[in-house]
Amino acid sequence: MSKPQIKILATYMRGGTSKGVFFRLNDLPPAAREPGPARDKLLLRVLGSPDPYGKQIDGLGNASSSTSKAVILSKSQRPGHHVDYLFGQVAIDKPFVDWSGNCGNLSAAVGAFAIHSGLVDSALLPQNGHADIHIWQQNIGKTIIARVPISGGQVQETGDFELDGVTFPAAELPLTFVDPADDEGALFPTANLVDKLEVPGLGSLDATLINAGIPTIFVRAGDLGYRGTELQGDINGDKAALARLEALRTAGALKMGLIKTPQEAATRQHTPKVAFVAPPTSYNASSGKTVAGDSIALCVRAMSMGQLHHAMMGTAAVAIATAAAIPGTLVSEAAGGAANRLRFGHPSGTLLVGAKAGQDASGNWQVQDVSMSRSARIIMEGWVRVPEECF
Missing domain, CATH: 3.10.310.10 (Diaminopimelate Epimerase; Chain A, domain 1)
Incomplete structure (x- = not known):
């Protein structure tokens, strides 16, 4: 029984x-x-x-x-x-x-x-x-x-x-993420603001690899053939595109030292995240409302568990805010310069984030905290x- x-x-x-x-x-x-x-x-x-x-x-x-x-x-x-x-x-x-x-x-x-x-x-x-x-x-x-x-x-x-x-x-409900960088590694695991990734099916790509909120791989949308205004239907039904993005995630995870072999990526699906950025552009959000390009600092799209996220993961928003505050990252490049507070566009609309970042005596970048409001x-x-x- x-x-x-x-x-x-x-x-x-x-x-x-x-x-x-x-x-x-x-x-x-x-x-x-x-x-x-x-x-x-x-x-x-x-x-x-x-x-x-x-x-x-x-x-x-x-x-x-x-x-x-x-x-x-x-x-x-x-x-x-x-x-x-x-x-x-x-x-x-x-x-x-x-x-x-x-x-x-x-x-x-x-x-x-x-x-x-x-x-x-x-x-x-x-x-x-x-x-x-x-x-x-x-x-x-x-x-x-x-x-x-x-x-x-x-x-x-x-x-x-x-x-x-x-x-x-x-x-x-305001949230503050205190010292969100990984204690076990640097804010930038490779010590570089931009790295080169060799990705099967995509070739050589510039990438910002950052560990704030959650390990995240930032690339330019244009390098993937995207505009940064995509919605879920534009990507999630394309098996070839999803495979390329997973290959990118695997390459970034190896470069960041999160995995030792490509096979390990399958056992670590939640991290790292992949996000692609683009300069501010007007687009229609998934609700149908228009997001005006002059109302945002940049466009960001992020992958979660193998699919384009319908909005933006909170942890990825921490990574976005941190990278946006640091000159020389692909995120601050897309935003037209570093900013401690900015609004970015995602598939469902926009989100306002802020970060306090600076360099220590050795010139290493550190982030004190990241803030945003949720409900x-x-x-x-x-x-x-x-x-x-x-x-």
Whole structure:
């Protein structure tokens, strides 16, 4: 006889332009409270993966990299932090959970969930105003500060802040990514602002390889035969183009020292990201509205889990802001010069970002912090059910 389903406390949240299933660590079954196969199998089943049909019909995933995500939170034991945040990018058609990076969009929902779920002492919250929730991002070992709006002692989720890529307005939630460069390596892993990449099918390409927010490979859109105004339908149905972009990602990952062999790229799908940039150009966003070229500093398109992203990953936005603030990168080149604050165009519209960057005594570039505003809200909370035998 088959075993029955079990139920686990869970919350389904939107953060920025992503959605994910949020858990408190201690609410998970004991076998899944530690990293390993049991945890991965549980999250795969919750999201409905692996699904050879690519639809995640039998789970909470929505068949895109933006919606096949899981978050595990616990009270932080780290001084100066309220909550520890662990992110898992769940593959759709493969039995794989990638723990190699952060989700910047879901970072916007972490502070709110921590308050909602009792992980933050209510005595620390104002009756009205804002609560600065200090988050320890476990995947990358970095601090994120979420400025969560509070009304009547509760998280304020509704408001009039509009975020391109999200249909309905909500409360504005500013985020600060503190010292987002990788502690284990330089901001520029090769020590160069621009490198040459030899990519099968594409030839020799200029690339800015940066590790801020998430490891990212920036190239010129024109070098790929693009304008930088593409939407998902222009790229995601082109298998040959996707293969070339994956070859570019693999070449960049090797150059950055993230993998040792090309074969390892398949086991590290979430990182690095590939983004292509172009000077500001007017285009029609996926919603149909016109993005005027004179309203943005540059156009950026980014790949996530093998597909063109429908908007912009929050972590990639950190990389964009950082590279834009540093003269000589391909991002600042596309923007017409370095800027500490700028608005860029993406497939769903635009995003305003800011970065504080400078050089140390040795001339090495460092980034102090990156800021942007997102929004977040609870969509559903209760119990998620999975077959007990799944993990």
